[in-house]
Amino acid sequence: MANAFVKLIDIYRFGFQDSRLFRRLLLLIGIKLFIMFAILRLIFFPDLLAGKSEREKAATIIENLTTLPSAGLGAE
Amino acid sequence: MQSISELMQVVDWSRAQFAMTAIYHWIFVPLTLGLGFIVAIMETFYYKTGDAFWKRTTKFWMRLFGINFAIGVATGIILEFEFGTNWSNYSYFVGDIFGAPLAIEGIMAFFLESTFIAVMFFGWNKVSKGFHLTATWLTAIGANLSALWILVANGWMQYPVGMQFNPETARNEMVSFFDVLFSPVAMNKFFHTVSSGYVLAAVFVVGVSAWFLLRRRENQMALRSIKIASVFGMASILLCVFTGDGSGVWVSRTQPMKLAAMEAHYDGSEGAPLVAVGILKPEAERTSNEDAFYFKIEIPKLLSIMSAHDVDAYVAGINDLVYGNPERGILSASEKMERGRVAIDELARYREAMENGDSETMQAIARKFDPQTDEGKEFLSEYFAYFGYGYLQSPEDIVPNVPLTFYAFRVMVGIGCLFILLFAVVLWTGYRKSLERTRWLQYVMLWAIPFAYIASMAGWVVAEVGRQPWTIQDLLPTVAAVSRIDATSVMVTFFIFALLFTALLIAEIKIMTKQISIGPKNE
Structure with missing residues (x-):
């Protein structure tokens, strides 16, 4: 597993070294x-x-949902 | 406390910001979804034949895929920021349900794509041909699986299932992951959306290849790429038509107002016709089917067929849904508003009881939200089902922007039909081996590219504008979903995002066109 990870990092490293386009994209x-x-x-x-x-958090959201200034709910 | 006008400013700017961010994000996504598979098919030819031509061709398209992927990667993150900041009520209200698919998407995208994309781009000659091909296919599949989770979340917003509202936490909690994942709306949305992405990618490959033919460069690569892309594109657009048909049926069942707005269908009728082409009158003059259009060309019965696969099916109109139609069992919006307010009042009573430590009242109200009890079943279906209506100010608020939805639908379908024709002509001309000589068709193929993007965006406009005013169908309108924040800060970030995304788009177009003009490279 560790070897596969090191190999993956190497693929990235050498890949970017070899490609100017991908360095720019990075x-x-x-x-x-x-x-x-x-x-x-x-x-x-x-x-x-x-x-x-x-x-x-629940109290804040319930307050928001029950005191909206629309449809006659809560204060205008 | 914000006034209603201040709140509506926040809603409008937050919606504009979200729409702009999503549109820019969607510029990059569909090409990634489809081009990944086209590249994988090309590499499969290389794997099977060992022909260096296919390796060179694959690497060219893979380079364009890489540019699009790199520019587009992480643009969706801003959307997730916006959920938490501009739409905090919404995020909290649905957090458990919406969060699960998004979390799976994040983990899957990171591990699958970040691993295999490295092998795909940089692993040539470092791993075996078979392993490289597997990595390319897995990158394409990984991108599509990411889309699955996002679209499951979106599908849930259009058709909320598999959840139960908990008044104590003020959250909808998931009770069935299976129902959320395999909701017919979510599945249909996924296949329709990704297949539209495949069509866009096919048009892109066909168009770029046509550019090479027009320049009389790389003819062999262009012709073979066109062959693969047009077969892929034709298969994809047929899947898109099939899933679009499914969408029509499900929209009719779950979001009848969206269907009515898509068709500017004001009065419900049996055997309803579909307006193929039409020009709408201004809003104030549109009150019925007769006076909604300056002119229209209708296809008899087609809307009924589209909505229920039945030539005589009843299709509810905007007026039925706003003012009710007792004969058809359709409640008026004002009745739903009354019921929604009852549900909101119960939640307010629960909050008050919680603050006062009145556990008896809390338990009594909690029973109303419990689907296991008879009282709960009745309250949930008769009142909580219309929770979101309680926030609306007038019955007409349930009508989305009709002209935008109507025209966007026709743009999407019209361009889609033209693409069927385009792929058919390209395949036929390719079969006759006259594609290289047919200059007019090469121009058409090239100029089809922007139309693929327009159709793709129009599809999202239909889906998202058509479902207004809802963030969650019937449960939470945008006015209740938005955060209590200052409209000015949303406005400032809107312009910052517009600048950032425009810069990214310009960068993509510049890098992409430069790499296309360089063409495939020799090893």
Whole structure:
């Protein structure tokens, strides 16, 4: 199993060494993942339910679902 | 507390953002789904014949597959972020059911694709021919299995089955994985969607090959690629037609409003005709079948056949579904809204009892949500089944954007029919060995590529716009599914994503066209 994993890593390593096109694509994937995880995820995607227990999460969602300002439910 | 107008801004911008992200994501996905199999078929020829021509041809198309895969990889991650941030009520409400297929998809995609894709691209001359071929097939199958799990999740949203609502956790919990996975809507959606991806990939291969013929380069590679792609494309489009027929039947049963909107069918009727071509009047003037169109060409009885495989079947119209039709046992939307509000009120009472520690009331309400009790069975089928209607402001809210759904359906079907003709002509011309000389057909093949993408997008517009206002059919409209966040932040991220995805698309087109112009490489 470990040998197969090492062989797989080697295939990737030598593959990228041999191909300029795939090195460029790898760079592009790296930039994209950096933008998605380091910038968008941290700055623009705060987890609204983070730090809450399951019971608190349920209470928040039930409150959201039962106090919507539509169809006469909850406060306008 | 947000006002209704502020909330609707969040809904609109969140929907726009999700639609834009999904559209850009879907630009890359269908080509991956189909091209993987076409490449695997080509490599199988190489494996069986040992002819270096097939190896060279396989490597060329594999390079294009790799570019598309690399640019498209992980664009779907943003969609998953958006579930948690813009649609947190939805994500929590369905988390257990929606999360399971997505988690399987993530694990499967990572292990299967990341392992075998390396062998596929870089393993030539490093592993045996048989192992390499297996890796190529497994990469193609892995991509399609990933699509299966995503489409199972989407199918569940269109036809929620195999779950039970728990008022304590405010979640729908999965009670039957089998029902979710093998839901007829999910299965039909999977085969229809992937087969449309195969058609797109076949058109792409045919079109790029036509470019080589027009340039009088790589004629042998182009002709043989066209042969494989057009056979693959014809088989795929027939599967697409067959599953499309299944979709019609299931949409009629589970989402009758979507079918009515697809057809701008206002008054229910038996032996309903299908509008083959038509131009719709503005919304205010469309009140019945007679005054909905400036002009139309109808095919008698076809809508009834499409919806139930019965020439005389009754097809409910928009008016029946909004205002009710007691003769046909169709409840009005306002009646469903009343019942939905009863279900929401029960949930609110449960929350209040929970806060007050009133366990007696909590138990009494919990029994209403328990399908094992008679009281529960009645409440779930008579009230909770319309839970989402309780959030609507007027009965007309259940009508999706009719012109967009109507025209998108015709674009999808129209282009699909043209592709059947295209593949038939290409196969016939190839059989007559006159493809190399038929320049007009080569231009048609090349210019068919963008139309494959347009048809593919139109299909998603029908599926997703047509099911509005629901995120989960009948249970949760977009207005209840959206997070209580600021519309401005959604608007800002919308434009950031638009820039990011447009840059990626430009990068793909530039890299792809450059590699196509380089052509297959000699070893």
